[in-house]
Amino acid sequence: MLDRLNLRVRILLFFAALAGGANVAVAIGLFLAYRRLDAPELLPAFEQVGLVAGLVILGLVTWIWYLFDANVALPIIRLASKLRARAHARIDGGIEEPTARYLGDLAPAASATALTLAETRDALAESVARETSRLSSEKARLEALLSDVPVGLLLCSGDHQLVFYNGPATDLMNTAGAPGLDRNLFDYLRDGPIRHAHRRLIEAGDPDAASDILCTTVVGARVLAARMRLIGGETTKPGYVLTLRDVTSALASYARREALLAEVFDRIRRPAANLQTLFEVLPPGSCPPPDMDRALRQEAAGLAAAVTELGARHDESRHDGWPLSLTRASDLLDGLHARMEQAGLSAEIGEAPLLLRCNGFEVIGLVATLAARVAARRTGHDFRVTLTEDGTEAMLRLVWHGEPLPVGLLEDWLGEPLEPGVPEVTGRTVLSTHTTEIWPEPAGAGASALCLPLRTARRTGRRPRPIPRAVVYDFELLSKARYEKVAEARLEDLTYVVFDTETTGLMPSQDEIVQIAAVRIVNGRRVEAEVLDTLVNPHRPIPPSSTEVHGITDAMVAEAPDIVEVGRRFHKFAEGAVLVAHNAPFDMEFLRRAEPLIGRRFDNPILDTVLLSAVLFGQSDVHSLDALTHRLGITIPEEARHTAIGDTVATADAFLKLLPMLQGRGFETFGAVLSEVRRHGRLLKDLNEPHLTDA
Incomplete structure (x- = not known):
């Protein structure tokens, strides 16, 4: 029974027992003296002496207890909490406790122990860091590789x-x-x-x-x-x-191609059948009558128009089946230059600040092969390659001084393989892949050129800010224990959502939320990539006095979502987690008032860092967020204080330091912590349902 009482209560009971025992001893002595004298007339005097002695004893013991409590019990509790913080929360530095001057050498010994612990821990951490640096480097490389996996x-x-x-x-x-x-x-x-x-x-x-x-x-x-x-x-x-x-x-593209194919057969089948019927009734070798000639011409024109239209639609849809990557024009031209030089050709390459949607390997292979064949015909040896912007396309020109290239010869070359070992890749397949054509044309002053348009080109610009692609993982979750009852769950096995709000004022019954932020703690660590931070439109003016505190103005929230949308997002973000806040009743009152609007209930288990601080450091200490973070060695940047995300991160970091301290005190499960928290109910109201600790 006494093991469950804290030091101050035990000392109080000790002095109460001392006062009671002294008064009982005085009463017994006076009673025996009265019996020995056997003088009834002295009874009032004995009673008066007993009452005065009892009051003096009670006052003296109370005074000594107060001095002992203020100068011994409280300093011991503070020293113990600071030692526990340094042992479990990894806080460095010595211990300063000005009220411990009556404890003799205990405070200096505790400070020396803390410093020795910090030095030992630093030495161990340095040794571990040296041994694990290689693993950390490999881990970083693995994360980078996995973040770039395209699936x-x-x-x-x-x-x-x-x-x-x-x-x-x-x-x-x-x-x-x-x-x-x-x-x-x-x-x-x-x-x-x-x-x-x-x-x-x-x-x-x-x-x-x-x-x-x-x-x-x-x-x-x-x-x-x-x-x-x-x-x-x-x-x-x-x-x-x-x-x-x-x-x-891909399924939509496939469906479009299937629909196009079905339409091809439908639109070609009827004119072809009509033409066949007309030719069957026409005698061989005879000229058709005017009406039949007109019908033949109409059906042939309709068939040609259908084939032309369907062919164009087929070309437009072919990009769906050929995923082409973005290629810098400078890279393509540099590769083409190297390929032509390797073939013994002289090439003057221009510059083009363009991005092209093409297969650079195929385009380089096609142009370099054609240049080599042009040189073999002795129509040109020195080449100039230009790439110019042409609307949404780019025009690549291979220019030489010499005879123009016959179209028929070019068609023959396009049907030949670009590489001897890859017969299926021809110039024609490359053009088909890019849905383009190539043609010869004069370039003036005895020069000739091959023109190759490349679709989907745009100018290069400043690189956009990179999108974070970090992988998020915790492989220990594979073996994480699952509990049906939250009260039975170990603290390290629970998922927590730490949150904070900024409001238009300090009256939850009439003020509104203007900002809410939350972070997730999974498996004992804060997940950097999982953050909710958003402004909220309160649909009412923000008082200047509130703006002075959190810096949020009416203009900042004018385009922000309202509490209905944000409340549902936060509810989804916190689903299945324990909510953690500093002075949780204040923030939860705003959320509970919004429940009818968002159609959700915030029935999550709740932990309050104010109450956790009281459990670990005693109710007599200051438990503001600034005091708690200072006590735990956490620095809140001045610009982040009184912002929802800044206070949330500070509360989360403090909570992560409080967890091992709670476990060091023997509070291993959520139910054990909740039972201890409820003993501090006069400090703050606990918001959890009673059934959480009934089990």
Whole structure:
């Protein structure tokens, strides 16, 4: 029983027992003296002496207890909390406790212990850093490689929780909201095909087996081609790797080509049948009558028009089947220059600040091959290559001094392979791939040229700001324990969402949110890539006094979404997580008031860093965010203070330091922490449902 009481309560009980014992001893002595004298007339005097002695003893003991509590108990508790912070929260530096002057050598010894611990930890960290630098470098290279993989990559646990995702996967599933670590995959992809493939691979028992499936996003019905492969070895519910490719556009392109093909047959079949019928009734060798001649001409003209139109539409749609990458014109010209020099040709290459949509290898091969064949005919030896912008196209010209190239010879060359070992790649296939043509023309003053238009060209400009493509992962989530009851879950196994709000004022019943920010903590670390930070339009003026605090003006929120949209986004972001805030009742009051508007309930478990600070450092300490972060060695940049994201990150960093301190005090589960927090209810109201700790 006494083990559950803190030091100050134990000392208070000790002095209360001392006062009670002294008063009992005085009462017993006076009673025995009265009995020995056997003088009833002295009873009032004995009672008066006993009362005075009892009050003096009680006052003296209370005074000594107060001095002991203020100069011994409180300094010991503060020293213990600061030692625990340095032991578990990795805070460096000595311990300064001015109220510990009556503790003798305890405070200097504690400070020396803290400094020794910091030095030992620094030496150990330096040693570990040296040994792991190579692994860190390889890890960074692996992350860079995985971030550039052109397909979406997901790694999921056997319970279908996300353990890894890369940038393309984020893009593919973005219609359903950006993914998050330890979130259920089926929040983003429909579960039917994935569950079926997972079960089928488990039953197959082949570690090298893979399953190709088609799945769709939950929002937007985007069709994705996926391949699943199991990992995890001997477990009954192994995790799996899922690669994703968007086939929605490919299916649409295929459907368009099929529709075009069907239309080709439909529009050609009727004129061809009419022509055949007309020719069958026409006697061989005779001239057709005027009416029949007119009908023949109409059907032939209609057939030719249909073929021309359908051919043009086919050319326009061919880009869907030939994905051509963007190529810098300077790179293409440099490659062409090198190829021609290797063939012994002299080439003058111009400059062109253009980006081209083409297969650079094929274009270089075609132009270099044609230049070599022109030189072999002795019509030209020195060449000039120009590439000029022509609207949305670019015109590449191969110019030489000499005779022009006959069209028939050019057609023959286009039908020949560009490389001896690759007979299927001819000049004609390259032109077909790029849906273009090439032709000869005079270039003036005895010069001739070959002209090759290249489609989809644009000028190069300043490089846009790069889009972050970092991979996000935590492989320990593959073996993470799952709990049906939050109260039984270990603190390190829970997912947390730390958040903060900025408002128009300090009255939740009448003020509104103007900014909300949140970060996710998964498996004991803050996930840098998973952040919610947005302004909110309160649909009311922001008082100047509030703007002075957080710096948000009416103009800044004029185009911002309202609380309905932001509230739903935040609810989705925090789904399945424990909410963490500093002075949570204030922020939660705003969210609870918005629940009818957004149609969602914020029934998440909640932890308040104010109460956690009181548990670890005692209620008598100051528990503001500034005091807590200073106590834990966390610096909040001045420009970030009183911004939602700045205070959120500071609260998250403080919470991550508080977690190991709680575990060091023996609070291993969420239920244990909640039970201890509720003992500090007079400081702040706990917002959790009572059933969370009933189990």
